[in-house]
Structures are given as C-alpha cells and as structure tokens.
Amino acid sequence: MSSIIADILRSANSIVQGHLVTIREFFQKPVTEQYPDERLPRMEGYRGHPTLLVEPETGRPKCTACGACARACPNNAIELEGMKAEDGRRLPAKYRLDMTRCLVCNLCVEACPFDALAMSREYELVSWDREGLILDMPDLLRAGAKEQGLTYPLPVKAPVVEKEGEKA
Amino acid sequence: MDWWPLLWSIIKALLIVVFVLANAFLIWVERKIAGRFQRRLGPMRVGRPHGWAQTFADLIKLLSKEDVVPGTAEKWLFLLAPIVAFLPALLVYMVIPFGPTWVVNDLNIGVIFISAVTSFSVLSFFMSGWGSNNKYSVMGAFRAAAQLMSYEVPLVLSMIAVVMLAGSLSLNDIVKAQSIPFVVLQPLGFLTFFIAAVAELNRTPFDLAEAESELVAGYNTEYSGMRWAFFFLSEYANTVSASAIMATLFFGGWRGFLLPLPPVVWFLIKTYIFVFIIMWVRWTLPRVRIDQLLNLGWKLLLPVALLNIAWTGLLGLVFKI
Numbered sequence A: 001m002s003s004i005i006a007d008i009l010r011s012a013n014s015i016v017q018g019h020l021v022t023i024r025e026f027f028q029k030p031v032t033e034q035y036p037d038e039r040l041p042r043m044e045g046y047r048g049h050p051t052l053l054v055e056p057e058t059g060r061p062k063c064t065a066c067g068a069c070a071r072a073c074p075n076n077a078i079e080l081e082g083m084k085a086e087d088g089r090r091l092p093a094k095y096r097l098d099m100t101r102c103l104v105c106n107l108c109v110e111a112c113p114f115d116a117l118a119m120s121r122e123y124e125l126v127s128w129d130r131e132g133l134i135l136d137m138p139d140l141l142r143a144g145a146k147e148q149g150l151t152y153p154l155p156v157k158a159p160v161v162e163k164e165g166e167k168a
Numbered sequence B: 001m002d003w004w005p006l007l008w009s010i011i012k013a014l015l016i017v018v019f020v021l022a023n024a025f026l027i028w029v030e031r032k033i034a035g036r037f038q039r040r041l042g043p044m045r046v047g048r049p050h051g052w053a054q055t056f057a058d059l060i061k062l063l064s065k066e067d068v069v070p071g072t073a074e075k076w077l078f079l080l081a082p083i084v085a086f087l088p089a090l091l092v093y094m095v096i097p098f099g100p101t102w103v104v105n106d107l108n109i110g111v112i113f114i115s116a117v118t119s120f121s122v123l124s125f126f127m128s129g130w131g132s133n134n135k136y137s138v139m140g141a142f143r144a145a146a147q148l149m150s151y152e153v154p155l156v157l158s159m160i161a162v163v164m165l166a167g168s169l170s171l172n173d174i175v176k177a178q179s180i181p182f183v184v185l186q187p188l189g190f191l192t193f194f195i196a197a198v199a200e201l202n203r204t205p206f207d208l209a210e211a212e213s214e215l216v217a218g219y220n221t222e223y224s225g226m227r228w229a230f231f232f233l234s235e236y237a238n239t240v241s242a243s244a245i246m247a248t249l250f251f252g253g254w255r256g257f258l259l260p261l262p263p264v265v266w267f268l269i270k271t272y273i274f275v276f277i278i279m280w281v282r283w284t285l286p287r288v289r290i291d292q293l294l295n296l297g298w299k300l301l302l303p304v305a306l307l308n309i310a311w312t313g314l315l316g317l318v319f320k321i
C-alpha cells in the first residue's frame, strides 16, 4: 500500500516537473528565424561557391586563364578558355563554373597561382533548373567583386572582354 | 399565440452556434501556444501580425478539399458520424450559465444532462470507426469505447460530490452555492474531474483513439475535407465546454472576486484559463498506453472519487453545508 502511494507521489512529482519545464520554455524567446525577413549571421569561415576576383585598378579579372584551377578541381566543375587582351595580358574569354558539380572544396582557390579566385560567402544558390546553377564569368566576377567590397562592373574605363575573345 | 419565447429561444440557440464557431480561432491559438512551448513561433505567414488568419486559411483549405467516401465504407454511418460528433458539442452549451441570467435553458437536471450528452461523442467515434471499414479506424473506435468505461465513472462520481455540496442539479444553482469555490472544499474531486475530463476530450495524453503515431489518425483516418473539419471543430468545442464546466462546477462559474467585472467576463476568463491548461498538458505529457489509462481510471481515479464523496459527506455533516 505504502509503495503504491509512493509510486503515485513520484509520478505526480514528475508530471509537475514536466509542466514546469514546458511553462518555462513558454516564456522564453522563440529561437525561430523568420528566414526571408531575418537572416542568421554567417559563421566565421563560411564557404560558398568560388568566385573570380577583380583587379580594382582596371576592373579586369585577376585570372590569367592558366587553367590550374580546372586541373585541380576534382569534379571538373570549371571550364575555361583564354585570350589575349590589347596590352598583351592573358585574360579568360570564357569561364564557367558548374555549381551542380562543385563540392565547395576550396582546392581551386588553393591551386590558383595568381590569387585570382576566392570562395564567396553566398549561400542562397537556388534556381528553377540546372542551367541556372551554371555560373558564367559575369556572375562569378560580380560575386567576386562583392567579396572584395566592390560593385561590378567597376566604374573604370578599361572594358573587360572584347568580341575577339569569343574564339580565342 | 405568443411568439416571443420561441423567437427568443431561436436567437439564443443561434448565439450559441456563433460562440462555438468563434471558438474555431482556437485552432490558431493552439498552434501558437504549441509553438511557444517548443520555443517556436507557430504560424506567422497568413495575416500579419502573428498569422491571425491561419484559421481561415485552414478552413478554406478544408472546404475546398474533396469529400472522399471509401468504396467499402458503411455509407450512412460514415456520413453521419461527423454530425453526431458535432451535435453534442453544441448541446452542452445549452445548460452552461454564462452569467446569472445568461443561460439558454437552466435545466433542473443540468449535471445529468451534461454527463449524458458529453458521453455521446463516443458514439460518433464508434460510428466513424466502424463505418470507415478500416482496421486503424476500428481500433481507434474500440479504444474509445474501452476508454469511456474507465473515465466516465470517476467523472460522474466527482460531479456527484459537487451536487452533494450544492444540493441541486442545476448548474446555475451550483454556481450560486459557491460562496467558497468548491475546489477549495474538494481539491481531490477537482483533480479527478480534470483528469477524467481530459480523457473524455480525447486529447493528449489520453488521445488513444486518435494516436497518430500508432493508428494513422484512429477513428478519423478515412475522413477528409469538411467532414474531418467537423471532428476537428467538435474537439475544440468540447475543449471549451469541458473548461466551462470545470469553471462552473469547481471555480464558481460567473462569480467574480476582487475585480468588479461583469459575470460573463469572469466566466470567460476562467474558461479560457482552463483551455490554456488543457493545451499546456497536451504539449507536455506523452500519450499513455491503453492499459495505463484503464489502470489509472479504475485503480486510482475511482477510489479517489469515492474518497472524495466520503469527504464531502463528512464536510456536510460537520459544517452543515
């Protein structure tokens, strides 16, 4: 008999404890983040997709189309073609990054001998179709300029690419 | 012939229907409260601020859904069950005193009426469970019936103790008799009533007949659209009426204290405090097993309810209440 009563009291106690826990939570601030309206601060060192950095003086890509990044990429996500600018400097004519394949490993950035690549801090990579996830040079330059705190295209005279580049 | 009484009854009946339908806002309230208990925000998107229009969105969604009747169902049972569920939920309000004169029909057998009408809902569970011709539904229905046995007896016994104190079966007289709220005189009776009432409502921790994690949705598995909404609405209507009965029987109904508010305001405050507590219980406790519920009902609630009756008799003898 006394063990039954002890049992009942013990369960009653645990029920009361449970309710105290939930009511305490009730008056706490909710942790929900209202995504499109609010965003969480990104973690230090967060990595998004690779981007092409811009030369702040000329507004051209820093990239020299050497191809080291494409070779380093384990997934063949980078495809590029080079060309020569009027001043003899090599520039990429075409630079495509296939984000459906990229695994955000950072190997391309490490491979680049000209420090022309950097990982962005962008995490909103959404698209209605696969094509939307294939980033072309203007997309990459815009994202890269954003990482450098610039806006692309830069307000400098020298244009980035000319038409001859298409076949280079 | 004098038409006024008839007209007045119709108006009162309509007011009750409006009150019950207005309680559909509890759909939103419960989701908000559930969210807060889990440190979420709950619905936020439909209607600013705080998603107040969620109920309307839910109802429009349910109204626009197809009304599916399974091919092998017992058609009449299946179609009637939601209405049978909703009707007692409405009928209970007939005898509940919202204020000293604000009662549709102050039956002199109010307490008996309530216990008769509320246990009606099990009938609808059984109709829907059997009529659906689905094993999960019928298991839910069996559970509802087994459950009824275990909670109905302590429920009624704890109501009897209240009647003993008040000396009347009319709810309004019971309220008038409570110069001290009855919960002070018989706390055990109130606890028994509360637990049995939550079991009667089929809400967690006693939602065995629904038991999403075991029985899909129990007795209402096969229901969709507006028929399902009727089950849903009657659950909320029952929650409010059970809270109102608790407030009336044990907390002095429309009687106020300290603040000079109108009686109906006092009544609603007490009622919705109980609605909140029932939701609080729901979002705290896990579901019990059927044998645990039967054990609780027969081995704990029933003796305690009997003890409470003895205690009430003693009170009556000693203090001549």
Ligand code: SF4
Pocket: A050, A072, A073, A074, A075, A076, A077, A078, A097, A101, A102, A103, A104, A105, A106, A107, A108, A109
């Ligand atoms: S981050 Fe890795 S996978 Fe993505 S492009 Fe660079 S090397 Fe390729």
Ligand code: SF4
Pocket: A062, A063, A064, A065, A066, A067, A068, A069, A070, A080, A111, A112, A113, A114, A115, A116, A117
């Ligand atoms: S390794 Fe650097 S410089 Fe070479 S092609 Fe890639 S981005 Fe351009």
